Amino acid sequence: MTTFDLPDMDDDTETRPGKIPVPDHVQEAIRTLIRWAGDDPEREGLRDTPLRVARAWKEYCQGYGEDPSFHLGRQFEEVGGYHELVLLKDIPFQSHCEHHMAPIIGKASIAYLPRDKVVGISKLARVLHGYARRLQIQERLTSEVAQCIWDSLKPHGVAVVIEAQHGCMTGRGVRTPGVGMVTSRLMGEFLKDNRSRKEVLSLMGY
Ligand SMILES: [Zn+2]
Secondary structure, eight states: OOGGGSOOOSTTGGGOTTTOOOOHHHHHHHHHHHHHHTOOTTSGGGTTHHHHHHHHHHHHTGGGGOOGGGGGOSEEOOOTTOOSOEEEEEEEEEEEETTTOOEEEEEEEEEEEOSSOEEOTHHHHHHHHHHHSSEEOHHHHHHHHHHHHHHHHOOSEEEEEEEEEEHHHHSSTTOOTTOOEEEEEEEEHHHHOHHHHHHHHHHHTO
16 A cells, blocks of 8 residues: 555645655665665565655654744743743653664753743743754753743743653663763853752752
């Protein structure tokens, strides 16, 4: 069954990674990789794999098609006198390492100390996913998320802590499953003020 190849008549199919057309040379590249790994790309179970892999990669890397700061465009000035920190804790995410294109699976905690504007809390997760859905290293992902919030909201402080497992460590190389890597980026009050830093890190569970 190769019904995947049939053009779909729905309006928005062209923009959905699950249905986009995949050029031949892209599929051929994936066949080459399958051969390189030691299998036969023409055997039945693998026949549609290049198409699926190509579409999956468009989805893993959806972040290239967006500017994550867009999600912070809608800000609310009415904070009802609330000037304490806002924290979104343990947001699950998936990314891929730029060195092996292997999965990075983890969770992020994102906090900021509002100056006079706040955003809808789910928007912080959207910023994370916007940067995570690219080829990444964990250190850069952490600082890109923090910098985006810092620039867009101009808050008193930003704290981002990411804890993740790297497929390139657990599935190859040193093969050490269960080892998590922790990275953090603290800005403003969270960096300067000891008490604020301790408070945010302990609320995050560190
Ligand atoms: Zn890697």
